[in-house]
Amino acid sequence: MNNNIYIPLSFAFADAAEPWQFGFQDPATPVMQGLINLHHDIFAFMVFILLFVVWMLARTVQKFHHTNNPVASKIIHGTEIEIAWTSIPTLILMIIAVPSFALLYCTDELVDPSVTIKAVGHQWYWSYEYSDYSNDDSGGIDFTSYMIPEDELELGQLRLLEVDNRVVLPIQTHIRVIITSADVLHSWAVPSLGVKCDAVPGRLNQTNIFLKREGVFYGQCSELCGANHGFMPIVVEGVPMKLYNNWIAEMSA
Numbered sequence: 001m002n003n004n005i006y007i008p009l010s011f012a013f014a015d016a017a018e019p020w021q022f023g024f025q026d027p028a029t030p031v032m033q034g035l036i037n038l039h040h041d042i043f044a045f046m047v048f049i050l051l052f053v054v055w056m057l058a059r060t061v062q063k064f065h066h067t068n069n070p071v072a073s074k075i076i077h078g079t080e081i082e083i084a085w086t087s088i089p090t091l092i093l094m095i096i097a098v099p100s101f102a103l104l105y106c107t108d109e110l111v112d113p114s115v116t117i118k119a120v121g122h123q124w125y126w127s128y129e130y131s132d133y134s135n136d137d138s139g140g141i142d143f144t145s146y147m148i149p150e151d152e153l154e155l156g157q158l159r160l161l162e163v164d165n166r167v168v169l170p171i172q173t174h175i176r177v178i179i180t181s182a183d184v185l186h187s188w189a190v191p192s193l194g195v196k197c198d199a200v201p202g203r204l205n206q207t208n209i210f211l212k213r214e215g216v217f218y219g220q221c222s223e224l225c226g227a228n229h230g231f232m233p234i235v236v237e238g239v240p241m242k243l244y245n246n247w248i249a250e251m252s253a
Contacts (some may be wrong), residue, residue, distance in 0.1 A: 033193030121186030190219030
């Protein structure tokens with residue numbers, strides 16, 4: 001069975017890992033956009049601190065070299081500088097903490113989800129359940145998702161990342177993902193969506209997704225789960241609501 005939907009796009013986003021990639025994949029959710037912005041803000045602080053510390057070290061070596069300062073100073077402490085080097089880092093941490101806590105709250109907040117799916121990790125593949133569409137005659141939509149072997153890949157498909165059945169989700173919709181495992185620890189992670197949630201046997205974890213755009217988003221299990229840990233990829237396909245409804249109708253038939 002292959003339930004994938006292929007949508008032609010006018011341009012390509014970086015929604016999968018690339019060789020020698022430096023930096024993040026293109027964000028597809030507000031959470032991932034927030035993570036990237038927070039990273040850039042903290043990196044700016046790091047650059048400033050690095051340059052300041054290097055300058056201080058260079059000036060110290062210059063000023064207190066024995067040729068420039070043959071008589072050693074007897075000053076062992078200074079109240080003003082100790083207050084400065086304590087209060088300034090504290091202020092920087094407070095500035096970083098405000099957006100960090102806001103982002104942490106957003107990652108855990110569920111806003112009345114319209115769609116709920118369940119992802120179950122197995123050794124070594126994923127299975128998915130769309131229980132919102134169950135009725136008296138059927139138990140809902142469920143399917144397994146296996147990695148496509150290298151010798152079966154078609155032109156344009158990505159090695160170690162393509163699956164036979166993708167997770168199809170609507171864009172511009174609040175989605176809840178319930179994650180668990182049937183055997184050992186796994187982790188459901190899709191970088192472009194800003195999602196990385198452990199799949200724990202006997203426990204239900206949950207996370208939220210709000211896709212801002214169409215696309216095909218690739219991820220992998222991010223918890224060492226055995227010999228074939230590197231061969232259980234995750235593929236999420238974001239589609240307009242109309243195509244999603246058609247897919248649901250086809251899968252329920």
